[in-house]
Amino acid sequence: MKDKDCPKHDGEGGSTARRLCACLLVFNFVLLLVILLVWAILRPHKPRFVLQDVTVYAFNASVPNFLTTNIHVTISSRNPNHRIGVYYDKLDIYAIYRNQQITLRSSIPPSYQGHKEVDVWSPFIYGTEVPVAPFNSMTLTQEQAAGTIFLMVKIDGRVRWKVGTFTSGRYHLYVKCPAYIIFPKSTATAAQESAASSDGAVVKLQMLQKCSVAV
Structure with missing residues (x-):
């Protein structure tokens, strides 16, 4: 059975x-x-970034094919969403000249941004005797002597979206902020020496420049 x-x-x-x-x-x-x-x-809409201002404390390209910089930037980020929060898990900021990185990466601390909130970050981006391609070094010296240098301030990082109790996976964040560094004409040719020796800022510029954002 x-x-x-x-x-x-x-x-x-x-x-x-x-x-x-x-x-x-x-x-x-x-x-x-x-x-x-x-x-x-x-x-969900992408965060909106604005480059508020740039203060240059050092910009020394006097040594051929090497660049020393110390730049203070202020960047704001706004979450345009009504019901979605944003986690910034990892953000690195640095400067680019003609598609070549000319500063070290500086980290922005992780944070959470609620609905319609605005965060402001003020990191330093810098580098000491960073190698620069010969053709970029020559152009950089010429542009600095002329009084205007175009840089791209970039942010790479990871973000997550928060909807109620649900939190998404990580997405790659790319931010590009154009920055025109204008040296006073009276000091443009001496900017390299003053940047390397002066305790004060060489130049401070209000930008209010919108940045492109891709997620």
Whole structure:
């Protein structure tokens, strides 16, 4: 009698396991569908970045093919979303000249930005005798002597979106802020020496320059 009952019990156990798996799959599908619908309805917008100002304390390109810099930048970030928060998990900021990185990366501390909130960061970006490509070094010296240098302040990092109790995975954040550094004409030719020796700022510029943002 027991031998006849065993297949029946095995069949019932397998059927229960299949029903349980089916219920879990349906639950996960419905949950994913709800999240996608909420995400589509809310339509998260990218943060908006603005380069507020730039203060140059050192900009020395007097040594051929090497550059020493010390630049203080102020950047604001605004979350334009009504119901979505933003986690900034990791942000690195640095300067680019003609597609070549000319400063070290400086880190911006992780933070959370609520709905419609604005954060302001004021990091230093700098480098000591950073190698520069010969053709960039020559152009950089010429532009500094002429009084105007165009740099790109870049931010690379990771962000997460927060909707209610749901937090998304990490997304790569790319920010590019154009910065025109204008040296006073009376000191443009001597800017390298003054930048290297002066305790005060060589030049301070109000930018209010909008940055391009990609996520």
